[in-house]
Amino acid sequence: MIAVTDQPIDIAACIDAVQAERAGAVDVFIGTVRNHNQSKDVVRLEFETFDSMAVKKMKELAEEASRRWPVEKVAMVHRKGVLSIGDVAVVIAVSTPHRNDAFEACRWLIDTLKQVVPIWKKEIYENGEEWLEAHP
Amino acid sequence: MIAVTDQPIDIAACIDAVQAERAGAVDVFIGTVRNHNQSKDVVRLEFETFDSMAVKKMKELAEEASRRWPVEKVAMVHRKGVLSIGDVAVVIAVSTPHRNDAFEACRWLIDTLKQVVPIWKKEIYENGEEWLEAHP
Amino acid sequence: MELTIHLYGITRDIIGQSRYVVQLPPGARVQQLLESVRTSYPELAELKSLLVAVNEEYAEAETPLSERDEIALIPPVSGG
Amino acid sequence: MELTIHLYGITRDIIGQSRYVVQLPPGARVQQLLESVRTSYPELAELKSLLVAVNEEYAEAETPLSERDEIALIPPVSGG
Numbered sequence: 087m088i089a090v091t092d093q094p095i096d097i098a099a100c101i102d103a104v105q106a107e108r109a110g111a112v113d114v115f116i117g118t119v120r121n122h123n124q125s126k127d128v129v130r131l132e133f134e135t136f137d138s139m140a141v142k143k144m145k146e147l148a149e150e151a152s153r154r155w156p157v158e159k160v161a162m163v164h165r166k167g168v169l170s171i172g173d174v175a176v177v178i179a180v181s182t183p184h185r186n187d188a189f190e191a192c193r194w195l196i197d198t199l200k201q202v203v204p205i206w207k208k209e210i211y212e213n214g215e216e217w218l219e220a221h222p
Numbered sequence: 223m224i225a226v227t228d229q230p231i232d233i234a235a236c237i238d239a240v241q242a243e244r245a246g247a248v249d250v251f252i253g254t255v256r257n258h259n260q261s262k263d264v265v266r267l268e269f270e271t272f273d274s275m276a277v278k279k280m281k282e283l284a285e286e287a288s289r290r291w292p293v294e295k296v297a298m299v300h301r302k303g304v305l306s307i308g309d310v311a312v313v314i315a316v317s318t319p320h321r322n323d324a325f326e327a328c329r330w331l332i333d334t335l336k337q338v339v340p341i342w343k344k345e346i347y348e349n350g351e352e353w354l355e356a357h358p
Numbered sequence: 359m360e361l362t363i364h365l366y367g368i369t370r371d372i373i374g375q376s377r378y379v380v381q382l383p384p385g386a387r388v389q390q391l392l393e394s395v396r397t398s399y400p401e402l403a404e405l406k407s408l409l410v411a412v413n414e415e416y417a418e419a420e421t422p423l424s425e426r427d428e429i430a431l432i433p434p435v436s437g438g
Numbered sequence: 439m440e441l442t443i444h445l446y447g448i449t450r451d452i453i454g455q456s457r458y459v460v461q462l463p464p465g466a467r468v469q470q471l472l473e474s475v476r477t478s479y480p481e482l483a484e485l486k487s488l489l490v491a492v493n494e495e496y497a498e499a500e501t502p503l504s505e506r507d508e509i510a511l512i513p514p515v516s517g518g
Binding site: 097098101105107108109110111112113114115116117118119120121122171172183185186188189192193196 | 233234237241243244245246247248249250251252253254255256257258307308319321322324325328329332
């Protein structure tokens with residue numbers, strides 16, 4: 087299950103999607119909207135996505151993870167649109183036979199997603215807003 | 223939420239239990255029963271626990287993790303009794319402001335749980351059974 | 359040739375629309391597209407990075423462009 | 439003194455019951471308990487490790503025991 091969605095992410099569905107008989111371990115990363123970032127109070131968040139390319143890149147990342155680690159299944163779902171504090175922005179679930187691989191693959195997937203998948207986060211504060219990472 | 227239970231573990235409840243406004247990251251580890259271990263076909267599994275000491279140790283681990291990393295909340299639930307292939311044996315969820323801490327704390331918790339928490343796993347095969355880790 | 363550039367995030371805010379049409383000589387490459395848009399919108403030069411995606415793939419500076427390509431400006435991503 | 443030892447996992451299987459009563463001199467320590475049970479059940483000496491928990495805490499070899507303590511043998515754990 088690899089998708090971008092404007093609906094709340096169903097975490098249980100992501101976990102179900104990576105069930106496999108040979109998997110003894112599942113690692114799940116859940117990224118949520120914090121109320122605070124670099125000493126600014128965040129009121130809400132907006133994610134803009136280049137949908138088709140984002141899904142293509144996420145699929146490529148899942149394939150690359152499966153080459154690097156003995157991965158059984160991967161689920162990656164990213165939210166788009168307006169989010170409030172506490173909302174789930176991204177869920178990545180990875181199943182592997184042994185746990186170290188699940189942790190490593192999941193961590194690599196979220197780290198790499200943040201580097202290459204065309205998704206943009208705007209934080210809205212009481213007094214203004216900002217596209218994150220845009221400027222040096 | 224720290225517990226040993228003879229009922230199926232409610233993964234969603236574990237994740238809900240670590241929600242926190244300052245948390246931007248949740249890492250969840252789910253250990254499940256594999257159909258295969260060291261080239262033996264596993265039919266089912268039995269976990270025996272020293273309940274009160276197991277819960278005490280798990281609470282100590284959660285406290286130690288909170289000293290080592292900026293942890294918001296921890297949930298740890300271990301199943302006991304008879305489990306079948308695919309059943310969830312353990313769930314650990316950790317919330318932190320930033321993701322690296324969530325991965326590291328969660329991984330340390332499952333690694334250390336396996337070393338010190340008084341829980342014993344017996345694998346039942348077609349022809350016999352074995353307490354894991356018992357012998358050199 | 360006339361290229362339609364899809365815009366997202368801060369590049370959409372800077373240029374003020376979600377699609378931007380640019381005129382370039384036939385056979386122009388990614389590098390020329392970037393020079394053209396940075397000349398028209400100097401604010402784009404202040405970004406930490408600015409990539410170009412051609413047909414949903416990150417393109418090199420030397421990649422040639424055609425009117426049939428789906429082209430997008432990719433400012434620094436910040437998903438997750 | 440008479441100590442009741444709680445047994446789990448493979449130690450329960452080896453000794454054949456979930457509680458085992460052992461007679462030790464007053465003031466006996468963990469080390470003496472381990473020697474006593476290993477003498478009675480040599481199979482216990484083949485385990486990868488055998489610890490003693492006193493009142494739900496792992497105890498040192500020198501920890502003294504009393505009849506009021508909750509004592510358990512802890513064979514190699516394998517949770518998770």
